Amino acid sequence: MGISNNSGAGRDQILSAEHIKDLIANGQSIVIVDHQVLRLDAWLPYHPGGYKPIEHFIGKDATDEFRVMHSAETRQLLHRYRIGRIEGRWENLVPPIQASAGGSMNEHAAPLEGPARLSPGRNSPEELAFLNAQTKEEISLTLDRYPSLDVPTQATIIERYRQLYAQIQAEGLYECRYTAYLWEFARCGLLFAMALWFLRIEWYCPSAVFLGWFWSQMVFAAHDAAHMAITHDFFIDNLIGMIIAAPIGGLSLGWWKRTHNVHHLVTNSPEHDPDNQHLPFLAVNHRFLGSLFSSYHERLMPYTAFAQRLVPYQAYLYYPILMLGRFNLYLQSWLFLAYGQGPRKGLAWWHRYFEILGNLVFWAWFGYGIVYRSLPTAGTRILYVLLSHAVTMPLHVQFTLSHFAMSTVDLGPAESFPQRMLRTTMDVDCPEWLDWIHGGLQFQAIHHLFPRVPRHNLRRVQKLVMAFCREVGIPYALYGFVGGNRKVVGSLAEVGRQAAILAECKRVVAGRIGKHTH
Structure with a gap:
C-alpha cells in the first residue's frame, strides 16, 4: 500500500x-x-x-x-x-499547482481569475482587456447567484452536507442492488447478440447500430466500477471496469480514472479540468481564447489559427465532433498505456499490462474478426466502423451536457466542496422508465456530491439533495434533456460569438500596425 x-x-x-x-x-x-x-x-x-x-x-x-x-x-x-x-x-x-496558474499561497477567498492566467505574449492589450472583462462579468454573476464565501456561510453548508452524507449511509443508499446489474448485463447481452445476428444475415448497418448501442450501455457499468460503486472492493470493481473497458470496448479504464479523478475535484476549471480542454475543436469558455496553461497536460493550450477558424462555428460543429469522440478515446487510451502514465507501484501496478492485453483482444475480435473477416468490401468496412462509432454520440453528449453550460469561474479555496460541485454541474430531468437510456449520468450533480453511491440509488439521493439545496440556498440546476442541450449549444454559440469579436479585434490591431509600418 x-x-x-x-x-x-x-x-x-x-x-x-x-x-x-x-x-x-x-x-x-x-x-x-x-x-x-x-x-x-x-x-x-x-x-x-x-x-x-x-x-x-x-x-x-x-x-x-x-x-x-x-x-x-x-x-x-x-x-x-x-x-x-x-x-x-x-x-x-491555494495549492501550488493552482497558484502557478495565477494565484498565490496567501490568497484565501478571492477569485483567482485575471490577466496572469492568460498569455500576454500571445494576446494584444485590447484582446486581454476584452477577455478579462468577460471574466469579471462571469465572476460577478456567479457571486450574485450563489451563497456568500464568508466563513460562517460555508461552514454551515459543510456541516449540513456532512449530515446529508450520514443520512445517505444510514438509509443504506451506498448498498448496491445487484439484481439491477443483472438486468443491465442481460440487456447488453441482447444488444450484442442482435449485432452479431444482423452481421450474420449481412444487414451491416443495423449490426453496426446495435454494436454501438452495446458499447454505450456497457460504459455505464464501467463508470460505476471505476468509482467502486458496485462492490466497493478495489480489486473486484477495477477488474469489472477494466474488462468492460479494454477487451470489450478497446479503451483504458486507467486513462479514464486519471482524467476523471481530477475532473471530479476541480470540476469545470478551464486551467485544471481535462474534461473541459478540447482545443482546437471546442472552447467551452472564453478564457480558452487567451491561450491558457493546462496544469493537467503541463503545457500551453494555444488558441491556434486552426482553432480560430473552428471555434466561431462550434455550436454547429458540436454534434458532428462528438460523433467522432470514440476515436479520440482510442488515441488517449493508447497514449496512456504506451507512455505508462498510470501507477507503476502499489495495488494498481498490474493494470497497465492487463489493459494492453485487453486492448489487443478487442482489436482481435472487432478489428480482425468483424471488420476485416466478416465484411465484404473496404467501403462496407469503413461504413461499419463509422456508423458503429457515430451512434455512441448521445453518450458523449451525456458526458458533456452536465458541465459545458455551467459556471467555470474559480471562486478560490474558501468555497466548500458541495457548493463548488453544485455550481459547476447540472442534472437532467427524465422519467424513471428512461433511466436505462441515460445510465445514471443524468444525475451528474448528485454523482459529483456522492460519487460512490450506486447508480440505481441516485434517484432517491436526488430528493435528499434537493432538500439540502433549499435549506442552504444553493441553486440546483435541473433541465430536461432537450432544454439542457439548448443551454449547452447556446453557451457554445456565445463563446463562438466572443471568438468572432476577438478575431475582429485582431484585424483592427493588425490594421493599425500596418498603417504605422507604412
Missing part, C-alpha cells in the same frame, strides 16, 4: 499554520483530512488515481473530498502518513 514516512512519536503533535506553510513551501505534499496533517509524498507513486488529484489539495482541507472518493478501508490507512494535527478550523491555501 505504500511506504510509511513517519514514526509514531510525533503523529499527535499540534502543528501551526506557519509550520505547515513552511513544509509546503519546501516542496512537501501536505494535506489536511479530519484535522490530521498528512505528508503524502511517499504515497504519490502508489495512488491508483494518479498524483494530480493529490496535488490539487496540497494546503487544503480535503476531508469531504477524501471521504466521498475513498472506501472506509482506504480511509483507515491515513495514520501511516500523519505527521501531526491541527486545532480549530483550517484556512485553505
